[in-house]
Amino acid sequence: MRAVLMTSVLASSLILAGAAAAQSSIRPGQTVNGNFSAKDARMDDGSHYRCYVIQTEAGQAYTVTLRSSDFDTYLMAGAGTDCDETSVTNDDGPDMGTDSQLRFISNGGNWIIRANTLSEGETGSFRLTVSEGQRLRPTTQIVPISVGESRQGRLEFSDRQADDGSFYDCYALNIGARGNVSIRMDSAQFDAYLSLHEGPQCDGESLAADDDSGGGTSAMITETLRPGSYSFRANSLSSAQEGDYTVSVTTMR
Incomplete structure (x- = not known):
């Protein structure tokens, strides 16, 4: 009985680790429709999240939008592919209620996007969109x-x-x-x-x-x-x- 229990715990740990490490790719101009469930990875605060990697171009501006009618959304993004390394965040986009939107200018290479529920245990459907804007060169004035x-x-x-x-x-x-x-x-x-x-x-x-x-x-x-x-x-x-x-x-x- 003890061996069965230990095997069950180990299997559960591997499933959670796999969920936490899983990443999907997303392209500029693409919309991903998804659904958070109790099986999705969780942050330390108990909120569910998924990670997406986008290949970016240097000097290009990007807009990321996360929408849901089922839960309050939260977005994070950062250079690289580590879902724990984010530098840009947004809770409520401009005049968007509980939907989220963030923008960033890339120096090129991969960026990670973390689609997240704001509160613990929230589940439901969502729509994640990434779009390209104009190329921008930050001011040096x-x-x-x-x-x-x-x-x-x-x-x-x-x-x-x-x-x-x-x-x-x-x-x-x-x-x-x-x-x-x-x-x-x-x-x-x-x-x-x-x-x-x-x-x-x-x-x-x-x-x-x-x-x-x-x-x-x-x-x-x-x-x-x-x-x-x-x-x-x-x-x-x-x-x-x-x-x-x-x-x-x-x-x-």
Whole structure:
């Protein structure tokens, strides 16, 4: 009886491992109709998921849409073929209710797409679609800003992308005299995030970073800076968020 039980447990483990590792391919322009059941692989939170691999082209924009009338959908995607390595996520697409949609620009090669239920134990039918958009080259523009100045900006799909899939604009700031400088970012459309860098390119290790020090979802960095060239990223906290924002630079006493 013990041997039979152990065999049964081992078989069940292999089935679950196989389900978790299984991947299907999907092509741009293709729609996949599927159905989540209790047999599908589960995340740690108990939600069901399936993984799809798409072959992408460098510089190409892709839109992934997951729809279901049976459950609240959730999408994740990332470069490579590891279903656990995702950098772009979406719960509810723009004006799409509980359907999900995400967009990304690829550097080429394989991308993984994880179609997921938002909550534990949800099952039902779904429709997954991948479409190609226009070829985009992310902007390389660097916007100059001075102490005492405010600027309006917008994060959008054609902006640079951080490693976490979030969009950002780069601002160059020259400091003429040592002093306390405050950089603030406000947006009513996403959770703001700031990072301060040495040099004018918004690259390398950040000197400081902030999420909510401006109150609510506003970001603010206050640092004592010596004369020199600096830059900061006007960024969103989460991946693939778009919207209007304001940044300002002031001196602090």
